[in-house]
Amino acid sequence: MQLPFLRWLASPALLAGELTVLAIWLGYASLAPLRFLSWGWSPYLNPPLLAIWALLAASGLACAVRFWRGRRGPGVWALAVGLACLAGGAIAQRAPWRHGQAISYREYADAPLDGQLVSSWSALDDYETRDGGFHDLPFTVRVLRTWPDGREDAGQATGPITRVRVRQADGTTTEARIAANQPLRVGNVQFVHDRWIGSDGRVDAVVLRVTHRGAMPVIWIGMVTSLAGLAWLLFVPAGPSRREPTP
Amino acid sequence: MIAQFASPDGVLAGLYALAGLAWLVGIIDARGPWRVLAWAVSIGAVGLHGAVFCLRWLGPDHPGGIPPLATLRDALTASAWLGVGLALVAELRLRRGWLGLAASLWAAGVMFASLAWPGVLSPGGQTPAILRSGMLGVHVGVIILGHAAAAMAFVLSSVQLVGSAMRGLPAQPGAASTRHEPCRALPLDRCNHLAIRLALLLIAAGTVLGSVWADVAWGRYWGWDPKETWALITIALLAASLLARRAVRARFKPIAMSAFAVLAFSAALFNMLGVNLLLPGLHSYAR
Numbered sequence: 001m002q003l004p005f006l007r008w009l010a011s012p013a014l015l016a017g018e019l020t021v022l023a024i025w026l027g028y029a030s031l032a033p034l035r036f037l038s039w040g041w042s043p044y045l046n047p048p049l050l051a052i053w054a055l056l057a058a059s060g061l062a063c064a065v066r067f068w069r070g071r072r073g074p075g076v077w078a079l080a081v082g083l084a085c086l087a088g089g090a091i092a093q094r095a096p097w098r099h100g101q102a103i104s105y106r107e108y109a110d111a112p113l114d115g116q117l118v119s120s121w122s123a124l125d126d127y128e129t130r131d132g133g134f135h136d137l138p139f140t141v142r143v144l145r146t147w148p149d150g151r152e153d154a155g156q157a158t159g160p161i162t163r164v165r166v167r168q169a170d171g172t173t174t175e176a177r178i179a180a181n182q183p184l185r186v187g188n189v190q191f192v193h194d195r196w197i198g199s200d201g202r203v204d205a206v207v208l209r210v211t212h213r214g215a216m217p218v219i220w221i222g223m224v225t226s227l228a229g230l231a232w233l234l235f236v237p238a239g240p241s242r243r244e245p246t247p
Numbered sequence: 248m249i250a251q252f253a254s255p256d257g258v259l260a261g262l263y264a265l266a267g268l269a270w271l272v273g274i275i276d277a278r279g280p281w282r283v284l285a286w287a288v289s290i291g292a293v294g295l296h297g298a299v300f301c302l303r304w305l306g307p308d309h310p311g312g313i314p315p316l317a318t319l320r321d322a323l324t325a326s327a328w329l330g331v332g333l334a335l336v337a338e339l340r341l342r343r344g345w346l347g348l349a350a351s352l353w354a355a356g357v358m359f360a361s362l363a364w365p366g367v368l369s370p371g372g373q374t375p376a377i378l379r380s381g382m383l384g385v386h387v388g389v390i391i392l393g394h395a396a397a398a399m400a401f402v403l404s405s406v407q408l409v410g411s412a413m414r415g416l417p418a419q420p421g422a423a424s425t426r427h428e429p430c431r432a433l434p435l436d437r438c439n440h441l442a443i444r445l446a447l448l449l450i451a452a453g454t455v456l457g458s459v460w461a462d463v464a465w466g467r468y469w470g471w472d473p474k475e476t477w478a479l480i481t482i483a484l485l486a487a488s489l490l491a492r493r494a495v496r497a498r499f500k501p502i503a504m505s506a507f508a509v510l511a512f513s514a515a516l517f518n519m520l521g522v523n524l525l526l527p528g529l530h531s532y533a534r
Contacts, residue, residue: 012490012492012494013494015486016487019484020483023487023510026476027476030473226455230447234447234489235444
């Protein structure tokens with residue numbers, strides 16, 4: 001544990017420098033994307049930023065190793081367990097194999113949706129934008145979930161759209177996200193609904209995504225545990241090492 | 248304009264300013280009755296602000312039990328209230344008056360700003376559907392409490408930096424100081440350190456809560472929305488301020504920490520005002 005490289009990685013000066021570079025880069029990217037340094041990647045996820053993130057992760061790990069030996073050990077453990085729960089819960093909830101497939105508006109009838117059936121669907125085809133806003137566009141979708149034993153749960157979801165893609169006359173598309181209504185649930189299935197609208201104001205396509213909520217308790221436990229660990233690291237003073245007592 | 252100052256917000260602005268003055272005189276003259284006055288005025292202001300907040304919450308403008316935190320003006324005035332409350336709790340332990348002074352100055356500034364520019368900070372219109380959620384009070388409440396702590400750190404850091412510029416760095420006995428020496432437990436430095444740690448913890452907690460809400464409402468935890476990005480920048484700079492304190496020799500610790508804390512609050516302020524008013528994004532409704 002006395003490796004010079006580990007001490008260098010865990011040094012506060014290096015960590016402070018990494019965080020400052022990250023903050024400057026992200027701030028500039030949010031105001032004026034650094035296209036010439038992004039090589040076509042997202043302004044927030046590109047090779048230089050990934051390198052900074054990797055260095056930060058290595059430094060954080062080295063800090064954890066050093067803190068683990070002192071009075072901040074419980075904080076490190078809580079933070080590690082909490083972050084693992086957060087990551088595990090988030091991945092379990094957002095895993096691609098648990099998502100419903102996108103269904104086209106014109107293929108709505110009885111389209112299979114990750115074990116569920118969308119049985120009927122009504123939308124306002126001839127909707128026209130008013131004042132450029134889409135906020136209160138109503139739509140209704142009936143969702144039917146069939147269980148292996150033949151049982152059926154039916155639910156109706158109603159709410160405004162969340163995303164609009166407008167196809168311009170020249171073929172280009174612009175996209176805008178709009179605040180969603182409350183999530184729509186059938187059992188433990190949540191529908192986050194998007195609607196795509198053409199430049200003529202007619203509904204082009206509808207996207208339904210299914211998110212299972214089963215991992216939420218894990219996420220909440222992870223959140224509480226990781227924040228408790230962070231609080232420990234911030235407020236419990238660093239003490240002498242348990243293994244190498246100072247003279 | 249005069250009528251606005253006769254409103255509850257105007258009375259609160261005056262009370263917070265008076266409390267700030269009393270805290271300041273109490274720091275200069277620790278033996279006088281000023282600290283008792285500062286405590287009394289601060290507690291009275293927090294109590295009155297709490298009553299005003301509850302009346303607004305129960306009023307016809309906020310149907311469905313949604314707390315009045317949806318607009319920028321609501322969030323800023325609530326940060327004044329929660330910030331002074333948080334400072335009073337911290338003062339129970341520290342008893343130096345610095346946190347009370349910083350929180351009162353922030354609260355007075357925010358309340359005067361909300362009186363001066365009500366139209367900019369609180370445009371009319373219905374509460375968007377996305378904000379009709381129980382998560383509004385939790386996520387926004389924790390975040391604005393963190394911003395209030397960051398504001399306290401900004402005030403104390405500014406005092407620290409200006410004081411250092413005027414008086415020079417504290418003299419160090421001998422030239423053998425190392426980065427491992429314990430920092431001199433100056434009252435101002437201790438209070439500033441506490442405010443920064445509170446800000447980091449609260450803003451991190453609020454951001455995580457927000458990402459859980461974002462998954463429920465928007466179908467993803469993180470989307471590099473400007474509000475999210477600038478929250479991350481604020482967290483990074485607050486963490487950097489605590490690390491900078493550990494990275495330098497003892498006599499430079501308060502200066503290094505304060506410089507980063509000023510940057511961190513600048514990022515938080517841009518997140519509160521600049522992102523809402525200038526940049527398009529999912530959080531634009533928060534205006």
